[in-house]
Amino acid sequence: MLTVREFARLTIDEAAGSIDLATVPASAFEWLARHGRDRGGAPSLVKLEGPRTLKLRNYVGVVETPCGTRIEILPKHIGSSEGVAQARRLLFNMVSEALNLTPRIGGGATIEAFDLPMTEWLAASFLAKALDLARRGPRQAYRSIEAREPFLRGRLDFNRQLRAAAGGAHMFHVTHDVYSLDRPENRLIRSAIEHIARRSMTSDNWRLARELSTLFADVPESRNIDADLKFWGRDxxxxxxxxxxxxxxxxxxxxxPFALAGDYHGMSMLFPMERLFERYVLGSLRMIAPEHFEIHPQHGAMHLCSQEGEDWFQMKPDILVRRGDQRWIIDAKWKRLSNDRDKNYELSQADFYQLFAYGQKYLGGTGEMYLVYPAVSDFPMMRAPFKLSDNLLLHVLPFDLERRQAPYTFLAG
Structure with a gap:
């Protein structure tokens, strides 16, 4: 297990291990170079910086190579190895928010101490829910079975019976229903249990997976995961x-929607950090906003322009907030700002153009908008908002990752 952070470098040369530079086996390096780079529109995990060095992109989570090397990638907002547990806790909170998970994960000291990779936490969360489901009793359903039996039960299949050979006339072709645990939801749960049992590196998860495998012994594993997911019941x-x-x-x-799919095997799980941060900000706002505020994520009602009655370039701000006739726009950016005024605090001109366009379309050129960045020790102090026009203001705010809040002025009013 190697632990690094976003944009760290991986090399096959001997190097002093750190969260920004790690040495990986040649087999893992070759596999990442082959499968982790841009390939016909597939998400790119790494980019090649030289014949012996790869640089990670802005994904977090865990990736496991076929040779067994696991690379844990943490958010970049950690300063040293002492902050690894804090970064894991932050990542877990963000993923929990995105998946609507209960924050409590088991009772193991190792998990509470945040010294396990994210895949093991999520595996523990799944196993806890599966155990609770097994205790309450998995749901059963009727399943139709076609059989050839020496006695009559259910419904006689006349067509098959008439086509039967004369020597088998004493056998009945019947169709009957059985009340069984063999249904799509249970098959998928059994498959996930076996997936964890085969790949988990913690004794607690492995032991609980083996116990659940016994409890779900009457349920076969899924033969077609996509089809079973499609038929997962919602009643x-x-x-x-x-x-x-x-x-x-x-x-x-x-x-x-926010996970990275690709040719990653084993206990791999990767997330684009920008999407996690957006969902974290959204969930935090829903927690603190009064009930009379309406909060809409990825609102795409407006387009930048139109031609001959056809709309072009859909505009989707991260968050649109409403209270009666009033509106506010919030955009979350996973980027570290600096206190260097000469470099415009590392603010992006493209982001300002984007917010200006949002303000014209969604607010009619009048109102307040917010650019939210993760709070850091050298976050720039901005006493006044940016004036995009006489009536359109843009606030740049720090988001406290631990307290899960930002100083939105519209909530104070």
Missing amino acids: RHLADYADIRPLCELLLTHRL
Whole structure:
């Protein structure tokens, strides 16, 4: 297990290990160079900086190579190895918010101390939910079975019976229903349990997975994960299954809207950091905003322009807030600002152009908008907002990652 942070470098040369530079085996290096770079539109995990060095991109989580090397990638907002536990806690909180998970994960001291990679936390969360489901009793469903039996039960299949050979006339071709645990939801849960049992590196997760494998012994593993996910029931009788589905899907496919899919094997799980931060800011705002505020994520009602009645270039701000006729726009950027005025505090001119366009379309050129960045020790002190026009203001605010809040002025009013 190697622990680094976003944009760290991986090399096959001998190097003093740190969160920004790590030595990996040649087999892992070759696999990442082959499968982790740009390939016909697939997400890129690394870029080649030289024949012996790779640089990670802005994804966090864990990636496991076929040779067994696990690389844990933490958020870049940590200063030294002493901050690894804090960065893991932050990553866990962000992923929990994105997946709507209960923050409590098991009772193991190692998990509470945040000295396990994210994949093991999520595996522990899934196993805890699966155990709770097993104690309450998994749901069963009727399943139709076609059989050839020496006695009649269910419904006789006349077409098959008439086509039967004369020597088998004493056998009945029947169709009957059985009340069984063999249903898509249970098959996927069993598959996720076996996935953890085969790949987990912690004794607690492995032991609980083996126990659950016994409890779900009557349920076969899924033969077609995509098809079973498609037929996952959503009626009220399956309300107990709602919380476990995101974890099950993530463990088996890595194909949630904010997860990175690719040719990554084993206990791999990667997330684009910008999307996690956006969801973290969104969830935090929903926690503190009064009930009469409406909060809309990725609102895409407006377009930049139109031609001959056809709209072009959909505009989707991260968060649109409403209270009656008033509106505010919030955009979250996972970027570290500096206190260097000569470098414009590392603010992006393109971000300002984007917010200006949002202000014209969504606010009619009048109102207040917010650019939210993670708070750091040298975050620039800005006493006044930026004036994009006489009536359009842009606030640049720090977001406290631990307290999960930013000083939004519209909430104070």
